[in-house]
Amino acid sequence: MLTATTGRWLRHTVLRSGPRLRFLHASAARLDAVSISTTQAMHQDLWKTYPTGEERLQVALTLIGEAGNNYEGVASDVLYRLSAAKDVARAKGLVEAMHENDVLASAAALAVFARVYFGHHTRDLPSALQWLLENHQALLSPTQELPLQAVLEHLVAQGQAPAAVEFWLLWADTLLEPPTIAIAALCRELVRFEQFDCIYRMGETKHKAMLQSFPPYQVALMEARVGARQYAEATAYASDLQANGTAPSLQRFRDLAETAAKASRPTA
Secondary structure, eight states: OOOHHHHHHHHHHHHHTHHHHHHHHHSOOOOOOOOHHHHHHHHHHHHHHOOSHHHHHHHHHHHHHHHGGGGHHHHHHHHHHHHHTTOHHHHHHHHHHHHHTTOOOOHHHHHHHHHHHHHHTTTOHHHHHHHHHHTTTTTOOTTSOOOHHHHHHHHHHTTOHHHHHHHHHHHHTTOSSOOHHHHHHHHHHHHHTTOHHHHHHHTTSTTHHHHHTOHHHHHHHHHHHHHTTOHHHHHHHHHHHHHTTOOOOOHHHHHHHHHHHHHHSOOO
């Protein structure tokens, strides 16, 4: 779990590089054109000639060091294969080199790397987050977005729900718009693992206004209150949303409201 000191340090790190990150996220990705035939041949030769993880890493490091993102696809393939093989140390070395040479990883490579990376660092999460933030440029997908959803889902699944909320808050500070897909996924995972306190915590942040009208969070809050048997609070919450016209038109929300209403009625 993040300490207060680590949380402040991470927040300082993100905010300090905020303008640069905002530019990256707001800009459309411009990938250098690479001949398809050349890329395919390069990949085939790479896997045949260099079968080990160390050999492939050295080839990728050499290529991106000499030609930058002209070999972006090769670097992503090596990162994907190293991650799939759970070769975390070499994968991290490649990410650091990609960051230094402005080489972006593919979304597929990022998704695998994120899961393996956080799985490897579950006992040292503050350092893991620090390293990730320091090497953020390589970890932007071609759509200029960190695979935030995969990171948050994995943290919750690993029993690090408070850290998932903290990381969402940190990364949200670098974005021009709320990462709604990632937030919805976070809400689902918090409900699935019954991390109700974290759902309440989300509603106490500076994003409270946005969450109050965000259907996935509205449902998650109802799930938390019904799950904790706070039926009166759940009924009052549903009534307030219905009164001001902001209740989500989702069957799950209606089912939860009905369950809470029945449970909160006095017994005869």
